Amino acid sequence: MKVTRAASTSRVLMIYTGGTIGMLFGQQGLTTEPSFLTATLRSQNRFHDPLQDSLFSHSGSVQGYRQWSSGNSGRSSPLTGVADVSSSQLPTLLVRSSRPIGRTGLSSDRDQGSSAAGGVQVADNVYEAHLPSLVTPRSAVPGGTGSKRIRYAVLEWDPLLDSSNVEMSDWIRIATEIELNYMFDAFVILHGTDTMAYSASALSFLLEDLGKTVILTGAQIPLSQLRNDATDNLMGALTIAGHYIIPEVCLYFNHMLFRGNRVSKMSSYDLNAFDSPNFPPLVKVGIDIVVNWKDVIRQTSLRRFKAHKKMNSHVATLRLFPGITAATVSAFLTPSTKGVVLETFGAGNAPQRSDLMNVLRQACDSGVVVVAISQCSKGSVSDAYETGRTLLQAGVVPGGDMTPECALSKLSYLLSKSELSVSEVRNLMGVPLRGELTSLVPPAANNLTVEKNLESINGLLSHFSRLSKLPPPHANLPKIIIQDETAPDAAAPWSWTAAESASTEAALYPMLLHLAASRNDIESIQFCLGKPENSVHTNTDSNALNSLEAASMVAGGLVNCTEGSGRTPLHTAALNGHLDSVNLLLNFGALVHQRDALGHTCLYYAARQGHSEVVNVLIKMGGAFSFVDNVFAAVAIENALKSGDTMSLDVWKSAGYVALT
Known part of the structure; x- marks a missing residue:
């Protein structure tokens, strides 16, 4: 019985760094308060229902609610549904950190080494403790069968940070804690909104070969207020992290899950505070949770996950403006500067003054990596204009459609790798490493006709017959044919939409792929999946294109059906x-x-x-x-x-x- 319950439980580590989401009003405005967020989560049955005896756990049906309401034993209140379980009675989860750990989070420096901190040092800069865990009510698995609970521990920083105070060392600290606790199924990072896009971008690079879900979220209105967006953001992030494997660093806000390095903060007062102008959301949360699986990155390198623990701080952002002088740019490019993100006009344009170009050329020649991005929220730099080509001739690297937050983080990350030369850093700035920019190689056009669709399905049937040890394909097997409608006795031809074709293949491809995996049939696996992810855009084979359509209809992609x-x-x-x-x-x-x-x-x-x-x-x-x-x-x-x-x-x-x- 214990094993069955464990099988339907996800374990999530929540790293609480600070931010508006857990703030209270103080004498000088909103301020963080230690342990308040954890205590609040414990008091709300949607976030914590250890005995499965709350209203939320019994409101799935009228019969369930009536039975619970009439037979309530007093262990929980019909109004709040919160079970009275003390902290000492809560199950615990083993959590590791690079700092001493307190009962609900990280202790302050004055508690280092004390037994009151609740943790023990197990190695250099590695501490561990069993933290009290919270558990959500059981909920239906989206897109699946059965139900699941999410058990999570809150690793709270001390001091809690306003995100305006976040530094590169804090990004490394988060990455380190994820690496130390990689035994968890997923991670939710609570963070202030002001610099959340910077942190999401930086973590996307620091977490190398990531194979688990990492989600940053926060709020515009704190959880302490009756009307807030914190509840939805936190529950949405926790639900996605506990139910899906989306091996990326993501940002969840206002019912949308975005790729973290594609996001910018767009508003300081709207609840819809973030947007991803050049890339669609990975998940839309409405009545249903809809995952855009075809855009989710799937790790294909045969390397183990690790956290990179360096960032180069000698980087900066320079925004061009009409009338900017060469002296201003020259003063900005001090000898210690190693990389600059140049925010240009439009599609990568800049003033054409020779003195300005000379300053940029001299900086590039001296080894400074200058990356051009657009000041526009939507769009990308290109060489469509002469004014843009002049920058490229000066040695400036095009940054595609990267956001300013992403370009700066990526530049800092690459420059921290001592094994990379300046030339290699420049080349990699234009290459998508974590899906942070749109590849310049266009996807193959899908010009499939009905005849080609039928040919592909007949190919599927042929593989099924071979794997099932049926007669060979040239025998009198049933085939789908399309009749020549120009023939005198032609009947009405069978026509279908692209969606119908994809639906048919979405049903057939998974069956064939599982059969092929059980028989070690490499040919059939390749037939189903086309080419590996890193070369899919060069694949124009009809069955590969059809399998891509089928993959978009299967959770996690066809390979994970x-x-x-x-x-x-x-x-x-x-x-x-x-x-x-x-x-x-x-x-x-x-x-x-x-x-x-x-x-x-x-x-x-x-x-x-x-x-x-x-x-x-x-x-x-x-x-x-x-x-x-x-x-x-x-x-x-x-x-x-x-x-x-x-x-x-x-x-x-x-x-x-x-x-x-």
Whole structure:
């Protein structure tokens, strides 16, 4: 029973840095107050319902509410529905930090090393403690079956920061805490809105090869006020983090989940404070939660997650204006400056004065990386105008459609990498590393005709017949044909829309992909998925284009499609020990942290079956056991010890089994 409940529970770490969301009114205006936010979350049953005895847990139906209302035992109030559970009775979650940890968050410097801090130092600059956890009421899994609860711990900073005081060292601190706590399923970062776009952009680069969901959110009106946007923003971010694997740094605000490095703050007083002018939202939260899966980044590099812990502070932003002098620009470009984001007019234009161009050229020649972006919220720099080409000739690098926040963060990140030359930094500024700018390579046009759609589906049937060991494709198999309507006896032709074609293939492709993964059939996997993510724009093959259409209709993309037990093709390939299929699926962006309906990862199945080579690949990709995996692994290891099965013990050890405490 405990394992079943664990399988339907996500574990989220909430890092509370400060900001309006947890503020109270003081003598000099809104100010942060330690522990207030955690106490508020504990008092609201939508955020904390440990006994599943609140109104929220029994309001799914009339019958459920009436039964709860009439049989309420007094453990919770019909008005508030908040169970009376003291902090000492709350279940705990193990949390690590680079600073000493208090009972509900980070202790102040004066508490360092004291037992009152509630944490212990386990290594240099690594502290850990078991923090009280909160748990949401059970809710339906969006787009799936069953229900899920979200258990989360709040790691609160001390002192809490107004976001106007956030510095680069704080970005590194957040990245470090995510790395130390990567055993959690997802992360929610509570942050002030003023510099949230900067932090989201910076973290998108610092968190290298990210495979889990990271969401920043905050509020315009604090949670302490009766009318606020904090409740919706916090619940929305927590729900998405607990239910979906979107392996990006995101920003959630006003019912929209954006890619973090595409966002700018647009208003200081609207609840709709953020916008992503040049890239669509990843998730829209309305009556339904709609995920734009085709735009979600899927990690395809076979590298383990790590946090980069350096930023170069010798960067700055310079906004051009009519009449700006060369002397002003020259004074701005001091010898210590290593990188400059140049906010230009329109599509990348600048005044054409020779003295100004000479100053920029001299800076570029001396090794300063100057990146041009547009002052316009929408649009991109280009070489369409002569005034823009002059900048490029001076050595200025085009920054595409990056936001100012993103361009500055990316420049600081790249310049902090000592292994990169100035030339390499300039080249990488124009390359999308985390989806931060629109690639200049246009996607292939999808000019599929009905005939090509039918040809693709007939190809699908051919692969099904081969994998199912039916007669060969040239036998008298049923085929879909289109009749020549010019023939004298032609009947009305079968016509369909692109949506109908995609729907048909969305039903067929997942079935074929799972079958191919179970048989280690590389040809059929490639047929379904076309080419790996990094070369998809050069693929003009009709079946690949059709599979892309099908992928947009499958949660997580076609490569992460699930069958009845919640297993993905990667689960199937790992269970059967098919190393070639595992490698290929990972190259297509298969999620190594995806769990099936029982709460198991693909790493668990590979280890259980003793497939050591598959285990090594999944570990290299960042795979790790879930809480449920560890429970079952403990039983398997106990049996292996009793039987003296050293091979199994070695596999479990290489898979990273950690004994539960």
